[in-house]
Amino acid sequence: MVDWATRELAASGRLPLIVRHSGGAQAAHAVLTPDGRAHTFQQLGSGSFVPGVRTYLSEHMLVNPLTLFWESELLRAVGVTDALSRLILHPDALVTTPWHMAANRYREQRRGAGRHGSCGLGIGETQAEALAVPDDALRVRDLLNPRTLPERLNRHRARKHAECPGLVMEAEDEEAEAWIALCQGLLGSATVADPGFLLRHLRNPAAATVFEGAQGVLLDEWRGFHPYTTWSTVTTENAYRLLEGSGAQVVSLGVIRGYATRHGAGPFPTEDAALTTTLPDDTNPENPWQGALRVGWPDLELLRYSLRVAGRVECLAVTCLDRMEAAGAEWKVGDGYENLTLSPGPWQDLGYQESLTESLRSARPLYKTWAGSAEAHAVALAAALERPLAVTSWGKTASDKRGVARALPWPCHWQT
Structure with a gap:
């Protein structure tokens, strides 16, 4: 999705800066270019296939020099030879x-x-x-x-x-x-900027920016289901903190798959073994620490909880619709649980978050069936979550994305 937003902004004549605002090398954002080149981005911005696009690793990022080197070498092999020279680092990261x-x-x-x-x-x-x-x-x-x-x-x-x-x-x-x-x-290749670099960029009326996160909101250190979380804030909080004082116009886009996934241990109420077999994902391979990617039916209760804790999210993008279309026309959708409603608790209360985790272990989803096309499924998801549907994705390339709500303000600074 970041690659798509980058290309849209570049096509309008405004080459964006991609700002990484959370996490570190654990991101795995797969991009396929129209000419068939592929890369799974970890620290470098996912719009880096676009010539001239720079990445800024903010003070909220964890910089891993070893994996940055590996990533730059993988990009070099697919024709991006200047990734590190387009990299800007905050000195306090x-x-x-x-x-x-x-x-x-x-x-x-x-x-x-x-x-x-x-x-x-x-x-x-x-x-x-x-x-x-x-x-x-x-x-x-x-x-x-x-x-x-x-x-x-x-x-x-x-x-x-x-x-x-x-x-x-x-x-x-x-x-x-x-x-x-x-x-x-x-x-020797990257640039270490002074702490005021980003604010100056954001205050430039001709500038464009795409803020790129690292992981899903349900893995957030304070709002995720403890202890199956990451040690970083993956809501919109850091992005909006970086935007403070800039006066920038912002659109916050929430990105969800048309179905549910989890890579790693932890409760997953709508997990389905048959669906996991039907929808494998070669960009999320099994490893000794996370195990295999797990797949389940869409879970509206978890999605509503995500939106309540994520911060400001104006509109939605629904991805992987091509895979859904290939898997069949009838889908189960979890719409709540028997005797359980997820409610955000006090800020930074890990005891409360762990109690939510324990409740989810025994949660029994209330399923209903949605029939129809994958596009109708995306429209229904957005309606159930009470957000405008801005983008649908039908594959890995930017050309597979379809803008639905062209009323979205361009130009703007994007937070995904």
Whole structure:
């Protein structure tokens, strides 16, 4: 969807800046270009196939230099050779290291049947370290000082080993040297901006921006179903915080599939094994930490809860309609549960969120059947959620997107 919005803005003569406002390398935003090139974006903006489009990793992002390098090499292989030179970094953004990733996987594997469904990319480890030792947690600005970086990294490594006594990394000293060299190479290509860069951009009346999130709202650290969540805020909160004082005109687009999915452990009331088999997704492969992608029927109660906690969402995009159309014309839709209504609780009350998790484990969906085309299904979803339907998606390319509500204001700053 970000690729589509980027191309729409570029076609209007306004090449947008893509701002990543949450999460880190755990995003998996698959894009297929009209000429057949494919990439699953993690940290770089999903509109990066459009020449000249820049990505800004804000202070709310966790920057992982190693996976950034891997991502840039994958893009180079499909013809995008300047991705890193189009990258702009906030100096205060936290940095994720290979030791964060290793500790994350170590802890998740030790949880056994009680796994949380981690992506294994060190997101929680990075945030937890920043809370525990805020003055010693690595940030982008620390990578600019090659004189002090080795000692900072050594202290970080020692902390991870003290926390995870069984953690083993082969050739660790050599790995540390290589990682420092990789960071210096990254900084030689990317730009570290001053903290006022984004606000100046947003105040420019000729500027366009697309704010790109990382994961679904139901994985939010404070509003998701604890403990099966990410350690980051994935609602619209960070985006609107970055927009404060800009005076920018904004459209907030909520993106949902025509059916439900979950990649990782945790309750999933409308999960259906047959539907999981019918609708495989090669862009979300099975891995040792999350397991396999799970698929279920649309769940209006979860979607309504998502909209209540997400913040400002003016309109909807419904995706994967081509896959629905191929799967059949009759769909079950969960519209509430027996003896359970999901209500947002007090802010940052993880005990309350865990109680919602326990309630969902035994929730019994109340199903109804929607017959008709996939397009009719999208229209019905938007009506049930009381939001205008702005875009439908019938495939992975931008040309597979169909704008429904052309009354949406262009130009504008988009938050997806």
